[in-house]
Amino acid sequence: MLFIDLLVQGLIQGSSYALIAVGLTLVYGLLRILHVAHAGLFTLGAYIAVVVTNTLGSFWLAAVIAPPIVGLAGMLVYRLLYEPILDQPPFVPLIASIGLFICMEEGFRLIFGPYGNSFDEAPFSASLSFGPVYMQGVEAATVVIAFVLLGALAVLAARTRLGTAWRASVTDPQMAQSFGIDIVKVRYLNFFIGSALAAVAGVLVALLNNFVEPTLGSVPSYKMLAIIVLGGLGNVKGTLVAALALGVLESFGTIYAGHLIDRDAIAFLFLIIVLMVRPQGFFGKA
Amino acid sequence: MLRLENLSCGYGPMRAVHDLSLTVPEGSVFALIGANGAGKTSTIMAVAGHVAVQAGRIEFDGEDLTDAPAMARVRQGLALVPEGRRLFGDLSVEENLIVGGYARPKEATPGNRDKVFDLFPRLAERRNQRAGQMSGGEQQMLAIGRALMAEPRMLLIDEVSLGLMPKVVDLCFGVIGRLRDEGMTVMLVEQSTQRALAIADNVCVLESGRTVYQGTGEDARDNPGLIDAYLGLDRQEDVA
Incomplete structure (x- = not known):
């Protein structure tokens, strides 16, 4: 049963990767910016979960307000950081983004303290069993929530007029404008949705670990870059598959190769191997 | 319906079109003709709102659109076939x-x-x-x-015939003619002079961003070689 356990653990991990990575790939698709500071927004979501729960006493309140607050923060990042430098070569917004990410980590340290925060009373510590497979309730929730939210996003993109306009803006922003699409609004929407999804991942990871520290986003920040490159930059479907694949690979790798290689190094070994064989990623660029 | 007044436009410090003035009456087809790089596409993209206007005015249906964003122009009734x-x-x-x-x-x-x-x-x-x-x-x-x-109410059509089979070009021009008969105003950019002349009510020939000839389509059709002379072409060379 170890095999199934590892597979399930991998899917749980992969689901939270997917929630974070999708926002990153959406930003890349629309603006061709590697939005490193996205991982800082993920950390912000986790802090809101812990701090609001501890001070106001309601986890549900925290879980409900974290995504919209972080979504608005994402829109602010676009407006204040990226919009003024959109016509610069790509490395300029990349450097700005790395700078913002470092500032955010230091900001978290100054505001919430350097040692990390935990829930005063951990919510949802129940565990579930599905036949021989045991998991925490939060782990099951992570998978379900990721599938529901990403499924809803897929329906929005594929079946609605707004989603069609969104995809058109990704393909050819100038022509999209020529037919009356306000691409600035599309960008705000893009940052709002991507950041809100990262906040959901942050809330779930805070619950899973019952611990949030200023550098919570450091490892995800570069691991997410590996995922979106594997998925084909800007390709949403590819990114989701890459996120799940990496989660599963890490889960197995930790057990079977853990004595040789660190868990976080597995992601990059995988990235290097895939890019040697398929430089365009799993599915090619969007 | 569309009036360009001493329009100059281009990219950054580059000026692609100098001092172009023209009027497209409602319900007519206006053809912009010229060699590669003459400024035809820059003109049409300036009307659509995608190339910066450096001097002059764009007026559509009595309204000044010179500084309007592309998004607003489509609401005014201008649509682009790029x-x-x-x-x-x-x-x-x-x-x-x-x-x-x-x-x-x-x-x-x-x-x-x-x-x-x-x-x-x-x-x-x-x-x-x-x-x-x-x-x-x-x-x-x-x-x-x-x-x-x-x-x-007005279509801006850029190089409809480029790279297409003659049969498809016929079909497209047939549709353009039909739309005009129903009252549509059209501005057309074409490298294929014959195609453009066959349908145009008015013609403007551009060379290196400057107007070298303006007249009616009828005049141009009645005097074969007139446009070619302005284009510096022999009729046989006009294979497009």
């Missing part, structure tokens, strides 16, 4: 049409879409196909159809 078609390649035919009608109320989309399908039955057969996978001719039909979804 050079190279520039369809949304990952989107289906039907989705491209939805985007074309984005500036109009959602309820108008099905009716307008059916009109486009009447005009180009081929598109109805391909409605679920990805635009990028279609043939050049089908893509050109879709580019025209997408523009019509915006319920324009």
